[in-house]
Amino acid sequence: xxxxxxxxxxxxxxxxxxxxxxxxxxxxxxxxxxxxxxxxxxxxxxxxxxxxxxxxxxxxxxxxxxxxxxxxxxxxxxxxxxxxxxxxxxxxxxxxxxxxxxxxxxxxxxxxxxxxxxxxxxxxxxxxxxxxxxxxxxxxxxxxxxxxxxxxxxxxxxxxxxxxxxxxxxxxxxxxxxxxxxxxxxxxxxxxxxxxxxxxxxxxxxxxxxxxxxxxxxxxxxxxxxxxxxxxxxxxxxxxxxxxxxxxxxxxxxxxxxxxxxxxxxxxxxxxxxxxxxxxxxxxxxxxxxxxxxxxxxxxxxxxxxxxxxxxxxxxxxxxxxxxxxxxxxxxxxxxxxxxxxxxxxxxxxxxxxxxxxxxxxxxxxxxxxxxxxxxxxxxxxxxxxxxxxxxxxxxxxxxxxxxxxxxxxxxxxxxxxxxxxxxxxxxxxxxxxxxxxxxxxx
Numbered sequence: 001x002x003x004x005x006x007x008x009x010x011x012x013x014x015x016x017x018x019x020x021x022x023x024x025x026x027x028x029x030x031x032x033x034x035x036x037x038x039x040x041x042x043x044x045x046x047x048x049x050x051x052x053x054x055x056x057x058x059x060x061x062x063x064x065x066x067x068x069x070x071x072x073x074x075x076x077x078x079x080x081x082x083x084x085x086x087x088x089x090x091x092x093x094x095x096x097x098x099x100x101x102x103x104x105x106x107x108x109x110x111x112x113x114x115x116x117x118x119x120x121x122x123x124x125x126x127x128x129x130x131x132x133x134x135x136x137x138x139x140x141x142x143x144x145x146x147x148x149x150x151x152x153x154x155x156x157x158x159x160x161x162x163x164x165x166x167x168x169x170x171x172x173x174x175x176x177x178x179x180x181x182x183x184x185x186x187x188x189x190x191x192x193x194x195x196x197x198x199x200x201x202x203x204x205x206x207x208x209x210x211x212x213x214x215x216x217x218x219x220x221x222x223x224x225x226x227x228x229x230x231x232x233x234x235x236x237x238x239x240x241x242x243x244x245x246x247x248x249x250x251x252x253x254x255x256x257x258x259x260x261x262x263x264x265x266x267x268x269x270x271x272x273x274x275x276x277x278x279x280x281x282x283x284x285x286x287x288x289x290x291x292x293x294x295x296x297x298x299x300x301x302x303x304x305x306x307x308x309x310x311x312x313x314x315x316x317x318x319x320x321x322x323x324x325x326x327x328x329x330x331x332x333x334x335x336x337x338x339x340x341x342x343x344x345x346x347x348x349x350x351x352x353x354x355x356x357x358x359x360x361x362x363x364x365x366x367x368x369x370x371x372x373x374x375x376x377x378x379x380x381x382x383x384x385x386x387x388x389x390x391x392x393x394x395x396x397x398x399x400x401x402x403x404x405x406x407x408x409x410x411x412x413x414x415x416x417x418x419x420x421x422x423x424x425x426x427x428x429x430x431x432x433x434x435x436x437x438x439x440x441x442x443x
Contacts, residue, residue, distance in 0.1 A: 011082040013137050016075060020209040022216055025080030025088070029070075030223060032092050036063055036099040037227045041309050043103040045231075048310065048334050051179070055106045057303055058186040062158075064302065065193040066095065066126055068295045069151070071216050073130045075207050076144075077137045084133060091129035098122040105186075116166030120159055127155040147200060154196040161189045197291065206283065207290045214275040217294045221266065224305040228259045231309035232316060248320040251385055254392050255312050261395040262305070262343075266350050269402065269410055272417050274357035293356040297349055304346030311339025315384045331384035339391060340376045344369060364405060368398045 040063070044056035073079070079088055097118055104115025131152055138144035165185035169178035207213050232255040274293065281289050314335030347369050355361055371394060379387035403410065 010086060013084050013133070014078045014081040015137060016078055016208050016212065018209055020078065020212045022212060022219060023078065023080035025085050026074065026216065027219065029079070029088060029092055030219060032095045032099065033063075033067065033220065034223050034226070035096065036102070037224060037306070038230065039099045039102045040106075041227060041231060041306060041313075043106040044306075045310055045313055046103075047107065048314070048338070051183075052106055055183065055186070056306070058183070058190060059102055059105055060303060060306060061190045061299065062123070062186070062193070063098070064299050065190075065197075066123070066130075067220060068197070069127065069130050071213065071295070073134045074216065075209070075213065076134060087129055087133060091126050094122040094125035094129070098126065113166055113170070117163070120162035120166055123162055124155070124159045127159075131155070150196065150200055154192055157192050158189045161185045161192065165189075194296070197295065206287050207278070210275070210278040210281075210286065210290075213290055213294065214271075214278055217298055218267070218271060221298065221301065221305075222263075224302045225259060225263055228262075228305055228309040228312060229256065231313040232256060232259070245320065247385055248316060251316055251319050251388055254385075254388055255316065258312075258388070258392045258395055261392070261399050262308070262346060264399040265347065265395075266301075266353075268399070269406060269413060270350060270354050270358070273413055274353065276413075276416070277357045289357060293353050297353045297356060299349075301346050301349035301353070304342045304344070304349055306342070307338050307345060308342030311335050311337070311342055312388075315339065315388055318384050329383065331380075331387065335384070336379045336387055337376060339388070340372055340379060343391060343395065344372050347372070362402070364398065364401055368394060 040056050040060055044052050046052075077084060079085065101115040101118040101122070105119050131148060134148055135145070138148070162185070165182050168185070169182045172178035172181060232252055278286060278289055278293075311334075314333060315331060318331050318335065347365060351361065351365050351369070354365075372391070375390060375394070379390060382390065
């Protein structure tokens with residue numbers, strides 16, 4: 001794996017093992033993605049309209065592709081061992097710079113080239129760090145090098161498009177046309193990225209550790225859920241240090257219950273069952289399932305959580321800020337469509353995830369999806385708190401109904417997961433028991 005040459009006492013890169021799990025450095029790296037999601041929501045929430053929503057989603061898609069490549073690299077090497085963490089810190093710094101420039105990428109009226117150029121250069125640095133680590137551990141494998149070469153070509157094209165998005169609009173006098181060109185360049189980056197992933201198919205060596213892959217994506221989904229909690233808190237604390245009113249406190253509690261229902265939808269049954277399915281899959285079937293279900297279908301789920309966060313924050317602001325209209329008035333603006341649209345997007349993504357991994361469709365979920373869509377016109381005419389309660393009742397109702405209707409399958413799944421977990425814990429305890437053999441207190 002390249003030895004210690006040139007890296008002194010840091011040690012070499014260490015290949016990942018079939019049973020590997022996420023290590024602490026990877027969780028530390030995720031803090032930058034926490035900040036990135038936060039900035040995307042904050043920049044979009046500053047002025048919510050169709051243009052900023054579109055740009056926010058485009059930025060999210062580009063950022064998500066960086067995450068996908070990051071996860072691909074982690075299938076080949078342990079990111080927390082040897083010299084790899086030192087190199088990855090460079091990628092973290094570049095990704096942090098990317099996030100700092102996001103507001104200017106989302107708002108077309110931003111002046112200057114510092115933000116757009118920072119986006120392009122930091123994007124290139126992040127991709128270069130990932131590619132160099134991947135090359136270092138796989139350069140003796142011809143199939144992986146061909147895979148890497150195609151990704152490098154896509155990365156160069158994407159960076160060129162991001163630079164075009166920075167420089168070309170300033171050469172166009174017409175503001176509308178320059179904005180269209182800028183957005184078109186970003187859309188072309190997204191198409192280039194995800195089309196490359198589809199064209200590459202299953203040509204890489206594969207997903208060595210299904211446990212590591214599923215746990216990695218589950219954690220990033222948890223981060224996105226955490227953003228919804230942050231948005232609820234920020235919406236409630238809009239007028240800090242003024243006193244919080246009872247309607248805002250009630251709405252905040254209801255929003256947390258709603259976020260918990262979203263967690264339940266995926267992590268109670270679907271997520272654990274999909275993890276077992278990925279473990280059971282081998283070869284190309286595992287690679288394509290990992291790509292389709294996690295790398296691609298997770299994106300609309302993350303986007304749904306971002307939209308839900310924006311809608312929840314708008315509702316909490318309305319219930320917290322002093323305004324001339326009574327609280328019983330229907331919520332103006334895009335808060336209700338964003339909230340319900342986010343729920344629909346997240347649920348639709350989770351249904352696609354279920355279909356791809358488990359090859360099943362839950363009709364109860366399909367009915368809930370249609371019900372949420374049908375309730376949007378009703379919610380638009382209801383008071384904000386009532387609309388939030390209605391959405392929560394529907395979502396919690398789905399979770400409760402699945403517990404009842406899927407009780408047998410759920411019990412079998414949880415028994416299998418618990419049995420595996422306890423067996424793993426017993427093996428770990430047995431292995432660690434050797435540390436106590438020479439301890440006089442154990443005699």
